Each structure stands twice: as C-alpha cells, then as structure tokens.
Amino acid sequence: MNLSEMLHDGAIPQIGIGPGGLGYTAKYSKKSKLVKLGLRVYNKLIGRKLLENNYINAVCNALQMGYRLIDYSSAYGSGELIGRAVKKSGIPREELFITTRVSNKAQRNHQVREEFLTSLHNMGLEYVDLLQFHWPVTGLYLDTWREMEKLKEAGLVKHLGVANCHQHHLEEIFRICKYRPEVGQFEIHPLFTQKPLIQYYKEQDIVVEAYTPIARYDDRLVRLPLLKRLEKKYNKTFVQIILRWHVQCGVIPLVRSLSYNHQKENFDIFDFELDEEDMKAIDGININSRLRYDPDNCDFSIL
Ligand SMILES: NC(=O)c1ccc[n+]([C@@H]2O[C@H](COP(=O)([O-])OP(=O)(O)OC[C@H]3O[C@@H](n4cnc5c(N)ncnc54)[C@H](OP(=O)(O)O)[C@@H]3O)[C@@H](O)[C@H]2O)c1
Numbered sequence: 001m002n003l004s005e006m007l008h009d010g011a012i013p014q015i016g017i018g019p020g021g022l023g024y025t026a027k028y029s030k031k032s033k034l035v036k037l038g039l040r041v042y043n044k045l046i047g048r049k050l051l052e053n054n055y056i057n058a059v060c061n062a063l064q065m066g067y068r069l070i071d072y073s074s075a076y077g078s079g080e081l082i083g084r085a086v087k088k089s090g091i092p093r094e095e096l097f098i099t100t101r102v103s104n105k106a107q108r109n110h111q112v113r114e115e116f117l118t119s120l121h122n123m124g125l126e127y128v129d130l131l132q133f134h135w136p137v138t139g140l141y142l143d144t145w146r147e148m149e150k151l152k153e154a155g156l157v158k159h160l161g162v163a164n165c166h167q168h169h170l171e172e173i174f175r176i177c178k179y180r181p182e183v184g185q186f187e188i189h190p191l192f193t194q195k196p197l198i199q200y201y202k203e204q205d206i207v208v209e210a211y212t213p214i215a216r217y218d219d220r221l222v223r224l225p226l227l228k229r230l231e232k233k234y235n236k237t238f239v240q241i242i243l244r245w246h247v248q249c250g251v252i253p254l255v256r257s258l259s260y261n262h263q264k265e266n267f268d269i270f271d272f273e274l275d276e277e278d279m280k281a282i283d284g285i286n287i288n289s290r291l292r293y294d295p296d297n298c299d300f301s302i303l
Pocket residue numbers: 017018019020071072134163164185210211212213214215216217239254255256257258259261262263265266292
C-alpha cells in the first residue's frame with residue numbers, strides 16, 4: 001500500500017504536530033555589559049533548561065492526547081528533545097509517524113547523510129517514517145534527492161517526500177528519481193489556499209501536508225465575520241473550523257503548539273463535518289497571501 005492509499009485507509013494520521021525549534025532565550029542586544037552577562041548566565045543555567053522541559057512535556061502531552069504524526073526538521077535542532085518526549089510518552093514506536101527533513105545547510109555542505117544520521121541518533125530512533133528536504137535549494141535539491149534515496153535503500157527511511165516544491169521542482173525530480181515523492185508539504189491556509197498546486201499533487205498521487213495551517217493565528221482570520229458565524233453554527237472555535245476544512249480538503253494540517261489547551265482544541269476536530277456550502281465559503285477567503293517564502297524567490301541560506 002502506498003502512502004496515498006494509507007491516508008485514505010486511515011493508516012496515516014490526519015493531523016500532525018509540528019513543535020518546531022526550541023524557541024528563543026532572552027536576547028542580549030542593547031543592554032549593559034553587566035545585564036548581558038547576567039542574561040547569558042541565566043540562559044545557560046536556567047532559561048534553556050526551562051524551555052527544554054517545557055518542550056519535552058508539550059510533545060509528550062500531544063502524543064498522550066492522541067497525536068501520532070510528529071513533523072520535525074534537522075533545521076530545528078531539537079531532535080534530542082523529540083526523542084526524549086517520545087520515550088517519556090510511552091507510545092510504542094510503531095504507532096508513531098515521525099518525519100524529519102534535510103536542512104538547507106546540509107544540502108549546501110553536501111552532508112545530507114551525515115546530518116540525517118546525527119538526527120536519527122539524537123532522536124534515539126532506528127528509522128524515520130518520512131524523510132523530506134526542507135527546501136528545493138537551487139542547483140542542489142536533485143543531488144539531495146539521490147542521497148535521500150540511498151537512505152531509503154539502507155532501510156533508515158520508510159517514505160520519501162518533499163517540502164516547498166512547485167510543480168516544476170517536482171517535474172525535475174520525476175525526471176531523475178528512482179523513487180517518486182510520496183508526500184509534499186507546503187504553505188496552505190484560508191488566506192492562501194493553493195488549490196491548483198494541491199490538485200497537481202493529488203493527480204501525481206502525492207499526499208499533501210499543510211504547514212502554517214492556521215496562518216499563525218493571523219489577525220485577518222481572527223476577525224473574519226464568516227468564521228465567527230461558523231463558530232456559532234458548529235459550536236467549534238475558528239481554529240477547529242480551519243483545521244477541519246484542511247482535513248475535508250484531504251490535506252494533513254501540521255500545526256505548531258506547545259500549549260496543552262491549544263493542542264487539545266486542535267485535536268478535537270473529528271466529531272463534526274463542515275457542509276459543502278461552508279467548505280466553499282472558506283475556500284473563498286483566499287487572497288493569495290503567502291506568510292512564508294516563495295521557493296522561486298527566496299534566500300535559502302537564511303532558512
Ligand atoms: N517545511 C517548511 O518550510 C515549514 C515552514 C513553516 C512551518 N513548517 C511546519 O509547520 C508547523 C506549523 O507551522 P507554523 O508554526 O508556521 O504555523 P501555525 O501552526 O499556523 O501557527 C502556530 C501558532 O499558532 C498558535 N496556535 C496553535 N493552536 C492555536 C489555537 N488553538 N489557538 C490559538 N493559537 C494557536 C501557536 O501558539 P501556541 O504555541 O501558544 O499554541 C503558534 O504561535 C511548524 O511547526 C513546522 O513543523 C514547515
């Protein structure tokens with residue numbers, strides 16, 4: 001069974017948690033030398049530890065409340081914490097669907113394999129369910145794909161996928177690949193619905209994941225009368241309405257939250273169904289507003 005069939009069969013999760021990186025410790029700029037020193041000591045001794053514990057507990061809680069898909073990238077640098085959270089959760093490894101991605105830095109430095117093995121080691125895993133590249137770095141991503149295929153052949157990766165690919169990137173991969181991508185991840189939310197690209201991925205039998213699925217709680221959605229009306233109609237929050245819209249579009253939303261209450265709210269979307277008219281109304285919010293970067297026009301070195 002390929003991944004697309006598995007999604008329809010319910011064998012891969014319909015929603016994922018993307019905890020992202022650890023976050024930021026207190027910044028030093030524009031402070032006196034003494035304050036900077038104090039902050040540095042605080043970050044090293046206390047601040048970082050607090051952030052780490054909070055992160056591990058948040059991922060562990062998410063798993064214990066039912067999330068099974070963890071979306072991670074080596075670019076986030078928190079693999080060890082993910083590994084500790086998985087262990088702490090007590091959920092058997094085979095019940096989880098864990099993704100990692102090749103960072104742009106590893107692509108530039110031709111260290112795809114080395115970085116992957118480090119991530120695997122840090123997470124304490126023997127394999128990942130899905131390996132993607134983070135961005136199709138110009139001039140490099142086809143070589144990256146070939147390296148990823150070797151990792152699959154070595155049994156360290158179950159499925160291969162891409163992130164941030166337009167149609168033309170995929171066509172290039174199809175031209176050289178031994179194994180076709182099975183999953184593609186890109187920015188999708190009601191302000192940027194990406195219908196043609198989703199359609200293309202589906203025609204190619206590639207499962208679609210949405211990143212930034214609630215548009216980072218963008219004010220333009222928070223204030224939208226349509227979503228306020230749907231909140232009342234379905235007795236759900238507008239975030240739940242949006243996540244449900246993704247699921248009914250056949251897309252897997254990867255939502256970031258380290259908050260217990262938000263994680264719970266975001267997972268509670270499987271007991272209602274948006275009707276066709278409301279699905280269309282949400283589609284109609286689209287204003288092609290991209291919040292992240294366009295892979296055809298961005299500086300890969302800062303991503
Ligand atoms: N491949 C790529 O290039 C790429 C790029 C971006 C993102 N991603 C993936 O996608 C994941 C999510 O994307 P994202 O972080 O950009 O955007 P997002 O999930 O749309 O938004 C995350 C923000 O929404 C808040 N939030 C979550 N649930 C909420 C709720 N129920 N009510 C109110 N606020 C809520 C979170 O805060 P709290 O923590 O307070 O809940 C956080 O500030 C990432 O973590 C990553 O795994 C991939």
